[in-house]
Amino acid sequence: MALLEAxxxxxxxxxxxxxxxxxxAVNTGEIVTIIGPNGCGKxxxxxxxVGLVRIRAGSVHFRGVDISDQDPEQTVRSGLCYVPQTDNVxxxxxxRENLEIGxxxxxxxxxxxxxxxxxxxxxxxxxxxxxxxxxxxxxxxMLAIARALMLDPVLLLLDEPSAxxxxxxxxxxxxxIRDINGTGVSILLVxxxxxxxxxxxxxxxxxxxxxxxxxxxxxxLLDSPEVGRVYLGG
Amino acid sequence: MSxxxxxxQNFARTSRRYLRRxxxxxxxxxxxxxLAAGLLILGFLPFIxxxxxxxxxxxxxxxxxGAIGLTLVYGILKLGNFAHGDYMAFGAYVAFFIVDGVLPRxxxxxxxxxxxxxxxxxxxxLPLSAMVVALGAIALDLLIYRRLRDRGAxxxxxxMASLGVAIAIRGLVQLIWTGNTQHYPRESxxxxxxxxxVRIPPDGMFVALVAVILVAGVYLLLTYxxxxxxMRATSDNPTLALVSGINTKQVVWWTWxxxxxxxxxxxxxxxxxxxxxxxxxxxxxxxxxxxxxxxxGIGNPYGALIGALVVGVSMELSTQWINPxxxxxxxxxxMIGVLLARPRGIFGDAQ
Amino acid sequence: MDISGVIDYLIGFTIMAIIYAIFALGLNVHWGFTxxxxxxxxxxxxxxxxxxxxxxxxxxxxxQFEDFIFGGDLANQGLLDLGVDAWFFLGLAAAAVVCGLxxxxxxxxxxxxxxxxxxxxxxxxxxxxxxxxxxxxxxxxGSKGLYRIPKFLGDVVAPENYDYLYVVVALxxxxxxxxxxxxxxxxxxxxxxxxxxxxxxxTAASGKNVxxxxxQSFVFGAMIMxxxxxxxxxxxxxxxxxxxxxxxxxxxxxxxxxxxxSGNNLGAVLGAFVVWGVWAGTQFLPGVFxxxxxxxxxxxxxxxxxxLLRPGGLLGEWRRIVASRPASAAARDSTDxx
Numbered sequence: 001m002a003l004l005e006a007x008x009x010x011x012x013x014x015x016x017x018x019x020x021x022x023x024x025a026v027n028t029g030e031i032v033t034i035i036g037p038n039g040c041g042k043x044x045x046x047x048x049x050v051g052l053v054r055i056r057a058g059s060v061h062f063r064g065v066d067i068s069d070q071d072p073e074q075t076v077r078s079g080l081c082y083v084p085q086t087d088n089v090x091x092x093x094x095x096r097e098n099l100e101i102g103x104x105x106x107x108x109x110x111x112x113x114x115x116x117x118x119x120x121x122x123x124x125x126x127x128x129x130x131x132x133x134x135x136x137x138x139x140x141x142m143l144a145i146a147r148a149l150m151l152d153p154v155l156l157l158l159d160e161p162s163a164x165x166x167x168x169x170x171x172x173x174x175x176x177i178r179d180i181n182g183t184g185v186s187i188l189l190v191x192x193x194x195x196x197x198x199x200x201x202x203x204x205x206x207x208x209x210x211x212x213x214x215x216x217x218x219x220x221l222l223d224s225p226e227v228g229r230v231y232l233g234g
Numbered sequence: 235m236s237x238x239x240x241x242x243q244n245f246a247r248t249s250r251r252y253l254r255r256x257x258x259x260x261x262x263x264x265x266x267x268x269l270a271a272g273l274l275i276l277g278f279l280p281f282i283x284x285x286x287x288x289x290x291x292x293x294x295x296x297x298x299x300g301a302i303g304l305t306l307v308y309g310i311l312k313l314g315n316f317a318h319g320d321y322m323a324f325g326a327y328v329a330f331f332i333v334d335g336v337l338p339r340x341x342x343x344x345x346x347x348x349x350x351x352x353x354x355x356x357x358x359x360l361p362l363s364a365m366v367v368a369l370g371a372i373a374l375d376l377l378i379y380r381r382l383r384d385r386g387a388x389x390x391x392x393x394m395a396s397l398g399v400a401i402a403i404r405g406l407v408q409l410i411w412t413g414n415t416q417h418y419p420r421e422s423x424x425x426x427x428x429x430x431x432v433r434i435p436p437d438g439m440f441v442a443l444v445a446v447i448l449v450a451g452v453y454l455l456l457t458y459x460x461x462x463x464x465m466r467a468t469s470d471n472p473t474l475a476l477v478s479g480i481n482t483k484q485v486v487w488w489t490w491x492x493x494x495x496x497x498x499x500x501x502x503x504x505x506x507x508x509x510x511x512x513x514x515x516x517x518x519x520x521x522x523x524x525x526x527x528x529x530x531g532i533g534n535p536y537g538a539l540i541g542a543l544v545v546g547v548s549m550e551l552s553t554q555w556i557n558p559x560x561x562x563x564x565x566x567x568x569m570i571g572v573l574l575a576r577p578r579g580i581f582g583d584a585q
Numbered sequence: 586m587d588i589s590g591v592i593d594y595l596i597g598f599t600i601m602a603i604i605y606a607i608f609a610l611g612l613n614v615h616w617g618f619t620x621x622x623x624x625x626x627x628x629x630x631x632x633x634x635x636x637x638x639x640x641x642x643x644x645x646x647x648x649q650f651e652d653f654i655f656g657g658d659l660a661n662q663g664l665l666d667l668g669v670d671a672w673f674f675l676g677l678a679a680a681a682v683v684c685g686l687x688x689x690x691x692x693x694x695x696x697x698x699x700x701x702x703x704x705x706x707x708x709x710x711x712x713x714x715x716x717x718x719x720x721x722x723x724x725x726x727g728s729k730g731l732y733r734i735p736k737f738l739g740d741v742v743a744p745e746n747y748d749y750l751y752v753v754v755a756l757x758x759x760x761x762x763x764x765x766x767x768x769x770x771x772x773x774x775x776x777x778x779x780x781x782x783x784x785x786x787x788t789a790a791s792g793k794n795v796x797x798x799x800x801q802s803f804v805f806g807a808m809i810m811x812x813x814x815x816x817x818x819x820x821x822x823x824x825x826x827x828x829x830x831x832x833x834x835x836x837x838x839x840x841x842x843x844x845x846x847s848g849n850n851l852g853a854v855l856g857a858f859v860v861w862g863v864w865a866g867t868q869f870l871p872g873v874f875x876x877x878x879x880x881x882x883x884x885x886x887x888x889x890x891x892x893l894l895r896p897g898g899l900l901g902e903w904r905r906i907v908a909s910r911p912a913s914a915a916a917r918d919s920t921d922x923x
Binding site: 314316378381382387395397398399400401404406408409412413518521560562563566570574 | 698881
């Protein structure tokens with residue numbers, strides 16, 4: 001069984017249904033990207049997996065356990081961490097405090113993990129006592145990822161990590177994601193920046209209008225003429 | 235990245251960093267505004283009675299205890315709790331019940347402890363009342379607010395419910411203890427005389443001391459404990475707190491517990507300072523409380539502390555020129571002034 | 586009590602219920618149609634009542650230890666001798682204007698900001714108005730109050746029949762205001778208000794100046810409350826700052842709107858009669874039920890219960906403020922679809 005398996009997930013907000021039965025899977029060690037046009041339900045799928053949006057039909061299994069409609073707090077404890085696209089840090093808290101909150105459910109002495117994060121993101125160490133609200137976009141994104149990594153997650157969900165970043169920084173973000181994957185963390189990625197993200201991905205899914213449209217390996221999707229025309233702007 | 239080095243180099247920088255750490259960021263504009271206010275106060279100094287400033291600081295300490303709880307609840311639960319003043323009144327009456335109805339039966343009685351007007355029983359009643367109100371606040375959350383939140387009710391519905399709670403508590407207090415004036419057993423005591431015609435009632439010093447200890451306690455809790463950090467995180471970004479694995483239910487309980495306990499103590503201290511208890515005392519205190527909270531920026535406990543002192547001193551100082559019964563209106567005027575000039579409060583961050 | 590005593594009581598009861606119905610209508614404009622949270626109705630109540638009373642009362646009589654400098658005494662000015670007591674209507678209009686102006690000022694300051702601030706500001710107005718009339722004895726005789734407020738058509742109608750006349754006057758004014766509010770909320774203007782109440786962001790995005798609409802609604806509702814206050818002044822004909830206790834001048838009115846169903850004008854009027862009926866009726870009950878403190882407690886419990894059980898009101902649930910969704914929906918709401 002795959003590490004994460006979402007089958008025929010139906011979800012939405014209030015009266016509106018956004019996902020009409022989406023299925024995806026992430027295997028251990030993979031980077032998987034979900035691409036698709038705006039409003040296709042990419043972010044909603046992420047929130048449904050984490051438990052921020054209620055699943056109306058279908059199911060999500062993580063490490064073989066049904067986590068559909070589980071409280072986010074429980075899901076996090078089982079090793080699935082999530083980085084929202086916006087509002088992904090605690091602005092009035094210092095960087096160190098942000099990382100401490102990331103380790104909230106850890107029971108061991110997590111100081112070593114903070115040091116590891118500072119090694120991974122040296123910029124953060126230099127400004128450890130600054131408030132997260134004062135950081136630049138790139139630094140903030142790094143902090144958001146570092147916060148989610150504090151728990152040593154098995155699977156990391158990243159919602160558009162490159163959104164709103166200067167082009168020069170985008171490459172760095174994807175390199176970091178690959179580094180993180182290299183340490184054994186599986187990654188599920190939602191991206192507008194389809195070309196860059198598919199390049200580092202093992203597999204990819206294309207969503208459209210709240211349903212699955214295509215799925216293939218990362219390179220195959222990159223080469224697919226249909227994907228190229230619609231999503232890669234070429 | 236050119237950022238402030240981690241070594242403290244001079245006093246200004248250290249203090250600036252310290253202020254920033256507790257949420258009071260100092261921009262040049264803000265510093266000059268504070269300087270201007272300071273100069274204004276200095277200019278007025280020859281004309282004001284220092285004794286009133288002392289009274290104002292004592293009143294401000296009581297406001298601060300209420301306002302810190304109010305602002306924590308406001309920030310974390312997004313609820314402007316109209317019942318907060320009545321939590322205070324209820325706390326004062328619970329203490330009255332303990333002092334008047336319970337302790338005498340076990341032979342604990344008395345007034346005029348040392349330099350103070352009140353007796354040892356009030357010291358026993360203070361923590362007990364804080365516990366009762368803290369538990370009561372948590373119970374009310376489970377009974378009312380949590381259900382409304384779970385249904386996704388709007389802020390206005392939550393505030394409306396808190397208004398209902400405020401009315402009900404006042405009715406209950408009146409029903410049990412009547413609407414008449416009560417007071418803790420007391421003996422009159424000499425005030426301390428200081429130079430420049432400053433007179434400090436010993437009770438006022440007690441009130442200020444309790445406030446300082448409790449505010450320091452809240453600071454330590456919010457800065458160094460896990461629950462305190464979780465509270466600040468939830469106030470900052472509830473969704474992210476949830477996906478960080480923070481048990482937001484526990485955070486809510488702690489918030490109500492701390493807010494309720496502080497309110498109860500504020501209520502007892504208010505009853506000590508005013509030398510009387512009235513069921514309406516809490517409702518009347520709402521405007522100074524909200525003025526302090528808004529002045530300091532909603533959700534910022536340190537801002538609320540400074541806001542409370544400013545409001546308290548202004549209210550007392552105003553009596554030098556205008557009728558003392560306008561004190562709450564002075565608090566209201568400050569609040570309107572702040573809303574006009576800086577809607578997010580003097581120390582509030584732009585979002 | 587003989588039968589005529591009962592009828593007199595019922596007439597007096599009806600006049601108060603009508604006056605409360607007018608306040609409930611004003612509050613319905615604020616809360617029911619626009620979502621403005623006014624917890625300082627007492628402020629507009631008092632302003633309206635004092636404005637009308639001061640304009641129409643005769644100048645102070647030194648023999649009676651009255652202490653206020655201003656008595657408009659419109660009743661004896663002969664300014665507008667239209668054959669009816671025109672001063673009465675001038676007083677009503679002035680009450681509406683004064684309340685409207687205060688609402689304009691406070692609304693301009695607070696309505697641009699977070700919704701919560703308005704409610705705190707209205708509370709501040711209510712308390713400030715009370716402090717003013719309590720402390721400024723020169724303005725309205727302080728806590729001793731005004732007690733020579735004239736009767737409408739007092740020269741024509743015998744004193745014992747005054748209430749019979751007044752109940753008709755009050756009813757006519759209620760009907761006019763009811764029609765006005767009903768018309769306003771059904772107009773395009775009213776539709777924008779309801780759109781603001783439902784989704785302020787979306788309304789702003791569609792190009793409507795949300796602030797202006799809210800301000801207009803706040804002023805409109807406050808003017809209605811001012812008229813209610815003026816009617817009250819000429820009914821009880823005695824005002825003191827203590828009359829405008831938050832319980833009877835604010836909370837009871839909220840209970841009326843809650844019972845009737847916010848957003849429903851007919852409900853607001855019915856709610857006023859029902860709640861005032863229960864309120865007045867319980868004073869004949871023995872023991873604790875007629876205790877004002879117990880009634881205060883019950884008003885609070887009632888408001889909480891309605892919020893928990895039927896946020897749309899008891900008589901007419903006109904919208905579903907809360908959706909029937911399960912736990913942690915609040916947190917989910919804060920996240921947008923993406």
